Amino acid sequence: MKRLTVPAIRRRKGGTPLVMLTAYTVRTAQLLDPHCDLLLVGDSLGQVIYGLPSTVPVTLEMMAAHGAAVVRGSYHAVVVIDMPFGSYEQSPEQAFASASRLLKETGAAGVKMEGGEAMAPQVRFLSERGVPVMGHVGLTPQAVNMLGGYGARGRSEAEAAKIGADARAVADAGAFAIVVEGVVEPIAVEITRAVDCPTIGIGASAACDGQVLVAEDMLGLFERTPRFVKRFDDLAGRISAAAEAYAAEVRDRSFPGPEQIYASKA
Numbered sequence: 001m002k003r004l005t006v007p008a009i010r011r012r013k014g015g016t017p018l019v020m021l022t023a024y025t026v027r028t029a030q031l032l033d034p035h036c037d038l039l040l041v042g043d044s045l046g047q048v049i050y051g052l053p054s055t056v057p058v059t060l061e062m063m064a065a066h067g068a069a070v071v072r073g074s075y076h077a078v079v080v081i082d083m084p085f086g087s088y089e090q091s092p093e094q095a096f097a098s099a100s101r102l103l104k105e106t107g108a109a110g111v112k113m114e115g116g117e118a119m120a121p122q123v124r125f126l127s128e129r130g131v132p133v134m135g136h137v138g139l140t141p142q143a144v145n146m147l148g149g150y151g152a153r154g155r156s157e158a159e160a161a162k163i164g165a166d167a168r169a170v171a172d173a174g175a176f177a178i179v180v181e182g183v184v185e186p187i188a189v190e191i192t193r194a195v196d197c198p199t200i201g202i203g204a205s206a207a208c209d210g211q212v213l214v215a216e217d218m219l220g221l222f223e224r225t226p227r228f229v230k231r232f233d234d235l236a237g238r239i240s241a242a243a244e245a246y247a248a249e250v251r252d253r254s255f256p257g258p259e260q261i262y263a264s265k266a
């Protein structure tokens, strides 16, 4: 299977919905890759893997290390890496330095950047210099200290208009796709109609051109469960049960059994 490309993703606007999941490690990437069009090395790894309180402390080094692992574990999906907080907001030049480092060190195809009108110069600067950019509007978790939490966005008319303007600005600046997170359904519908690149929803309704979830959330592995997460499995329960069974067998000496022991030479 040949790896998909950014232009191929862009052409999927209005077609069969795009499938995206997060991946942070090589084995998860290997397992998810055949089923996905895009793998996102999300800065959500700060909370999910490192137990940090938000994505704000995540560093470029963390994103590069996990991004390289995910590229090594995949050969079909387009791999996109989140630009962490503080690595792009200051200027287009800062954004290019961070993004080019991520692409060089990982082999990923593109980066994702939170923000709307204010980040349009960054999106344009990178897109015109060979770095495909995925936008991210609506609920933008890196702005948690401004937003005061992770509630749905766009409930007031003014906020809805601002999110729409953000999406159009990022699309006009050359984004190849836009994540629309945590918005009421009419906004997702409106944005998806308004922009010429695919929208990828998370907590944004089936009207989008694709969907993304944090893999650990949909696998039932992470304790936090926002309303928009559907649990497709209960890996937390299965891992606990396996650990419990192992502990019991160690304690009653039924593990290791004859099949797990090396025979002596003769």
Ligand code: KIV
Pocket: 022, 040, 041, 042, 043, 044, 045, 082, 179, 181, 202, 212, 213, 214
């Ligand atoms: O970091 C992340 O996992 C994300 C997705 C949830 C869109 O940005």
Ligand code: NA
Pocket: 042, 043, 044, 055, 082
């Ligand atoms: Na993210």
